[in-house]
Amino acid sequence: MAKPVSIEVWNPSGKYRVVSTKPMPGTRWINLLVQNDVRLEICTEKKTILSVEDIIALIGDKCDGVIGQLTEDWGEQLFSTLSKAGGKAFSNMAVGYNNVDVDAANKYGVAVGNTPGVLTETTAELAASLSLAAARRIVEADEFMRAGLYDGWLPHLFVGNLLKGQTVGVIGAGRIGSAYARMMVEGFKMNLIYYDLYQSTRLEKFITAYATFLKASGETPVTWKRAATMDEVLQEADIISLHPVLDKTTYHLVNKERLAKMKKEAILINCSRGPVIDEAALVEHLKQNPMFRVGLDVFEEEPYMKPGLAELKNAIVVPHIASASKWTREGMATLAALNVLGKIKGYPVWFDANRVEPFLNENAQPPAASPSIVNAKALGLPTSKL
Amino acid sequence: MAEEAHNSNSMNALPKVLVLGPPTCFITLQPLYSHKFHFLNPHTSSLSLQHFLHHHHHHPSSVSAVLCGASYSVTANVLCLLPALRLIVTTSAGTDHIDLAECRRRGIQVAGAGELFSEDVADMAVALLTDVMRKISAADRYLRTQQNHDTTPWDFFTFGSKLAGKRVGIIGLGSIGMEVAKRLESFGCIILYNSKHKKASVSYPFYSSMVDLATTCDALVLCCALNEQTKHIINREVMLALGKQGFIVNVGRGGLIDEKELVKCLMEGEIGGAGLDVFENEPHVPKELLAMNNVVLSPHSAAFTVESMMNLCELMGGNLEAFFLNKPLITPVMLPQ
Numbered sequence: 001m002a003k004p005v006s007i008e009v010w011n012p013s014g015k016y017r018v019v020s021t022k023p024m025p026g027t028r029w030i031n032l033l034v035q036n037d038v039r040l041e042i043c044t045e046k047k048t049i050l051s052v053e054d055i056i057a058l059i060g061d062k063c064d065g066v067i068g069q070l071t072e073d074w075g076e077q078l079f080s081t082l083s084k085a086g087g088k089a090f091s092n093m094a095v096g097y098n099n100v101d102v103d104a105a106n107k108y109g110v111a112v113g114n115t116p117g118v119l120t121e122t123t124a125e126l127a128a129s130l131s132l133a134a135a136r137r138i139v140e141a142d143e144f145m146r147a148g149l150y151d152g153w154l155p156h157l158f159v160g161n162l163l164k165g166q167t168v169g170v171i172g173a174g175r176i177g178s179a180y181a182r183m184m185v186e187g188f189k190m191n192l193i194y195y196d197l198y199q200s201t202r203l204e205k206f207i208t209a210y211a212t213f214l215k216a217s218g219e220t221p222v223t224w225k226r227a228a229t230m231d232e233v234l235q236e237a238d239i240i241s242l243h244p245v246l247d248k249t250t251y252h253l254v255n256k257e258r259l260a261k262m263k264k265e266a267i268l269i270n271c272s273r274g275p276v277i278d279e280a281a282l283v284e285h286l287k288q289n290p291m292f293r294v295g296l297d298v299f300e301e302e303p304y305m306k307p308g309l310a311e312l313k314n315a316i317v318v319p320h321i322a323s324a325s326k327w328t329r330e331g332m333a334t335l336a337a338l339n340v341l342g343k344i345k346g347y348p349v350w351f352d353a354n355r356v357e358p359f360l361n362e363n364a365q366p367p368a369a370s371p372s373i374v375n376a377k378a379l380g381l382p383t384s385k386l
Numbered sequence: 387m388a389e390e391a392h393n394s395n396s397m398n399a400l401p402k403v404l405v406l407g408p409p410t411c412f413i414t415l416q417p418l419y420s421h422k423f424h425f426l427n428p429h430t431s432s433l434s435l436q437h438f439l440h441h442h443h444h445h446p447s448s449v450s451a452v453l454c455g456a457s458y459s460v461t462a463n464v465l466c467l468l469p470a471l472r473l474i475v476t477t478s479a480g481t482d483h484i485d486l487a488e489c490r491r492r493g494i495q496v497a498g499a500g501e502l503f504s505e506d507v508a509d510m511a512v513a514l515l516t517d518v519m520r521k522i523s524a525a526d527r528y529l530r531t532q533q534n535h536d537t538t539p540w541d542f543f544t545f546g547s548k549l550a551g552k553r554v555g556i557i558g559l560g561s562i563g564m565e566v567a568k569r570l571e572s573f574g575c576i577i578l579y580n581s582k583h584k585k586a587s588v589s590y591p592f593y594s595s596m597v598d599l600a601t602t603c604d605a606l607v608l609c610c611a612l613n614e615q616t617k618h619i620i621n622r623e624v625m626l627a628l629g630k631q632g633f634i635v636n637v638g639r640g641g642l643i644d645e646k647e648l649v650k651c652l653m654e655g656e657i658g659g660a661g662l663d664v665f666e667n668e669p670h671v672p673k674e675l676l677a678m679n680n681v682v683l684s685p686h687s688a689a690f691t692v693e694s695m696m697n698l699c700e701l702m703g704g705n706l707e708a709f710f711l712n713k714p715l716i717t718p719v720m721l722p723q
Contacts (some may be wrong), residue, residue, distance in 0.1 A: 024547075072542075122548045125573060129516035133523070136513045136691075138682060143522040145683035146676045152457070152669040157685045160695040162506050187572030188509065310530045318525035325548040 005045045005054050014039030017343050019058050020067040021050050024093060024328030029337035036341055038064075056081050065089040065340035066335075068253075071302065074112075075101040083108035085122030089343035089370075091336040095119045096273060097374060098246040106378045112338025114372050116175070117356035118331040123181035123322040127241045127271045130295030130316055131168075131184065134267045135239065136160035137293075139316050142144060161238070161265075163188035165220070169237025171230055171253075172272070173200040175354065184239070185222050188208055192224040195233045199226060231261055239267040246273035256281040265291040271322045272300040279306040286312050297322045331360050335371045341371030348384040349376040400424040402449050402709045403472040404468070406435075409455030409477035414489055415699045423706060425453075436467055446470065451476075451706060455614065460484045463596035465492060473709045475702055477504050479562075479689070481637060481719055482612045497705040500717030502697055503689035508565030510688035511607050511637045514606040514661025515554075515570075515684045519605070524679045547604075547631070547658075555593070555603035558610025558638065559585055566607055578602060581610075596620070600627035605635065613640035620710040622647040629660045637688045640666040649674045652681065663688045 008023070010030055015037040033040050043050065043058055049071045050058075055078055059066065063085040068074060070092055079101070083089060091113030092100065105112045122207070132185050133139055137158040143159070144150065168184045170177045173196040184190045185207055192207060194200065204224055211221035220299055227233045230253070233240060239261065244250045254268070255278040262268070266361040270277055279300040286292060287308070299305050302320060311314055323329055342349070345368070350356070351370035358364075369384040370376075403423045405412060418424055426436040426449065439446045447470045454460055456478035462485050465471065471494055474484060479499045489496055504518055521544070552575050556563045559581040567577045567590065577590045580599050584592040593599035596619060600606060600628040606628060610616050620634065620643040628634065634657065636643055651657045652675070659680035665671050668686060675681050704716050 051620045084658075125516070125549055126520055126575070129513075129520045129522055132513035133517055134510065136510055138513050138517050138525045138684065139526050141684045141687060142517075142682050143527075145671060145685060148676065150669050150671060150685045157690075159690045159692060160687075162691040163509055164505050185573045187512070187569040200651045203526065248399065305529075316522065316526050317529050318522060319529045321521070321525055321546065324545050326545045327548065329545060 005043050005050070005057055007058070008042045008044050008083045009041040010034055010042070011037075012039055013265050015148075016064040017062055018065045018067065018340055018344070019063055020337075021042070021055060021072060021088070022069050022093075023060065024067070024333035024336070025326065026327075026333055028330065029333040032334065032366065033243070033337055033341060036345065038341065038344075040316050052077055059085050059087070061085055061175070063087050065091075065181075067091050067093060067336045070094040070099050071095060072099060074099055074105075076104045076107075079108040080111055081103045089113065091115070091339035093332050093336040096246065098273060102375050102378075106375055109379065111343045111373045111381065112372070112375050113232045113336060113343075113370060114330040114353075114374055115335040115339075116372055117354045118328055118335060118360065119323050120175045120354075122180050122325050122328040123271050124183060125178045126297060126318075126322040127176075127180045127243075127295075128183045128187075128271050130297065130318070131239050131241065131267060133316055134269070134293040134295045135163055140313055141270065163190055163239075165189065165191070167191045167193055167236055167237040167238040169233040170196075170243060170386045171195055171233055171240065172192040172243035172245070173203055174243060176243070176271075180241055180243065182206060185224075189214070189219075190223055190239075191222050193227050193233050193236050194224070194322055195227045195230045231258065234258055235263075237266065238263065239269065241269040242272050242276055244272060244276060246275060251275050252278040254282070259285040262292070264289055265293075265314060267293045267295070269295045271297040274300040274302060274372070279309065282306075283308045283312070286314050290314055331356075334366075335359060338366055339370045339372060342368075343373070348382040351375045351384050370385040395643060397427075401451065401706075402426055403451045403706060404439075404449045405429070405453050406460065406464075407453075407455040408523040409453060409458075411477055411695055411698045411702060412453070412455075414695060415453075418699060419703045419706070422703075423451075423710075430615055435464070439467060443659050444586065446546040451475065451701065451709060453706070454483075456480060458483065462488045463491070465494070473706075473715075474499065475705045475709075476719075477698055477702060479507075480611060482639065486719070486721050495709070495715060496719040496721065497709075497715045497717050498562070498719045499689075499698060499701065501716070502701055503694055504561040504565050505639050506694045507562045507688045508569055508693045509691075510663060510684070511562070511566045511609065511635055511661075512569045512573075514635045514637070514663065514682055515605060515633065516549060516573075518635070518659045518661040519549060519552075519681065521679075522680050526591065527679075547633075552576070552604040553578060553602060555579060555599045555606045556590075556598075557581075557596070557606060557608050557642075559588065559590070560609065563607075563609040563638070564588075566609060582615075594723070596624050600624045600629075600632070603628065604631065605633040608636040608638040608642050610638050610642065612641045617641050618644040620644065620648070622651065625651040625657050626720055628657055630655060633657070633659050633661070637663045640664040645672060652678055672715045 011034040018041045089111045095116045141158040161162040168190040173194045173205040215221045359366045396682040451473040475497045554575045556579045559579045661682045
């Protein structure tokens with residue numbers, strides 16, 4: 001039995017008991033739960049990642065729902081415990097849910113929530129920021145300046161690459177991948193090559209229309225191409241951004257062999273999930289190819305990096321901050337809380353998980369619905385007609 | 387021996403171009419154009435410019451063209467040493483290092499880089515803005531120092547600001563400013579601007595007052611030229627108007643910002659952060675900036691990409707060729723009336 005974990009309690013006399021495995025940004029999510037007669041217990045344990053035992057101790061004998069994090073292992077054991085405690089809902093404070101065994105949740109009748117819609121723009125923006133920082137060697141230059149090494153302007157200091165006319169490659173042209181592609185194509189007049197199992201018609205139409213506009217303005221039109229294979233993207237693109245979901249088929253999607261297929265001076269960006277890249281192979285590739293650059297927001301074994309990565313000048317590493325804007329993180333906390341609350345209250349599931357703005361309007365009460373339940377169909381949950 | 391003399395004679399027959407600086411692209415340009423021009427390189431000599439010009443038969447009256455970079459000040463004193471000078475080709479877009487009034491008085495034409503660097507500089511401006519707002523460099527520094535600690539870095543690293551929906555004021559809506567605007571629009575930013583004149587061709591709101599612009603904006607991007615009117619265009623009043631959540635990016639010239647006041651405002655938390663590619667007294671960078679987490683610093687490298695270097699060589703060579711063939715310059719600089 002794990003020793004008791006430290007908690008902060010809100011509304012002790014509340015009818016429903018909800019546990020949050022971490023303190024989350026903002027106060028709106030807390031207020032919404034408290035207003036709806038919830039006793040909220042927030043785990044304040046100073047620990048990187050809570051173990052399964054820690055979470056079992058938190059759930060206790062009676063628990064209506066849990067708000068958790070992507071770093072936790074939500075499988076058979078936890079869903080069984082939550083179900084026995086009368087729990088009806090669990091929500092990740094994340095868009096991804098590769099840490100969740102959805103089949104186990106279905107078995108115990110627990111709704112699994114996630115927080116899409118609020119992350120698209122901010123994650124695409126971070127991928128674009130990392131692309132720019134790598135292309136123009138911003139982080140290296142900043143480090144050079146801080147070391148006091150700037151003793152006069154020199155023409156060959158941190159010469160980067162102009163983005164215009166280069167090719168941006170996107171692997172996984174879903175919401176985030178498409179938003180990133182649009183930023184890079186429209187903003188920097190890059191050409192696009194993308195790989196996805198499904199055709200991204202909206203993205204293709206957007207770029208075609210933009211190319212027509214450029215041509216009419218007397219400029220070189222941009223181009224797009226849907227690649228038949230992922231390797232085609234790796235071989236042709238100057239900047240490659242990864243936006244796949246993480247599952248068995250995408251684990252180590254970028255490995256030693258695939259890194260070798262990329263251009264020697266390519267830039268690789270990952271704001272999706274760490275295990276999509278074989279990080280040890282990447283470290284070796286970066287060492288052997290000093291002109292190859294990488295921008296990473298995620299790592300294979302967070303919060304750790306593979307040995308050698310932190311010492312490399314041709315790597316930009318940031319601590320999983322794709323969603324780290326105040327508005328985004330507070331929005332994620334709100335959506336996660338409302339997923340759990342909605343299920344406890346017996347509300348239907350919102351009709352479109354990507355159109356969650358009504359839940360984020362701070363000047364109005366949120367709709368009586370769960371914003372996004374990934375296993376709604378499997379559990380036969382009704383959908384909101386609002 | 388005879389061959390050596392022949393080479394020397396053929397070199398003397400070529401038009402002489404005095405190289406001052408030397409400029410950025412000279413290493414690349416020299417081998418490409420050495421069969422067309424005789425480059426005189428005082429930087430390879432220990433002599434002063436005056437002595438160099440009289441040495442090795444390089445008489446000042448034989449020098450009709452100068453090639454220079456932004457780091458070399460072409461003052462009235464330098465021009466006095468070159469009575470036959472008729473052309474200055476500078477590798478920079480800015481011309482504040484050249485005494486343009488004196489050039490006009492002496493009938494010397496000036497050619498610059500024109501709009502060659504506009505897109506490179508615009509890329510850098512957006513790179514600096516996204517970096518300082520999303521805390522890329524700061525996060526990278528943080529993670530490299532935190533890597534051996536048993537803490538979840540993203541639990542403790544403070545939030546950045548997203549660009550979407552932010553109001554960005556562009557100061558100087560010339561070719562660079564326009565390119566910055568186009569890029570930022572793709573991030574969902576709202577563009578406002580201040581320029582010498584209101585532009586009839588754009589729909590962005592125009593602000594004649596810098597304080598009003600700063601009050602309305604979340605970020606300011608400096609893309610204008612440095613002159614008497616624009617020196618310290620960003621002063622304390624403007625910074626206070628921009629506010630505690632506001633960001634400043636400078637890819638223009640260091641003197642556009644009152645640097646002492648910038649340091650003060652950053653230290654006092656009166657503005658949110660800054661992305662600086664240029665400084666008021668280069669290469670001096672205020673020590674206080676080096677320790678700040680909300681600034682991103684770059685060594686005046688906004689214009690320099692592999693692509694721009696190659697294009698610059700072509701343009702500089704093209705301007706020199708045009709001059710010696712009595713053709714119009716490709717990128718002439720307007721001299722003050």
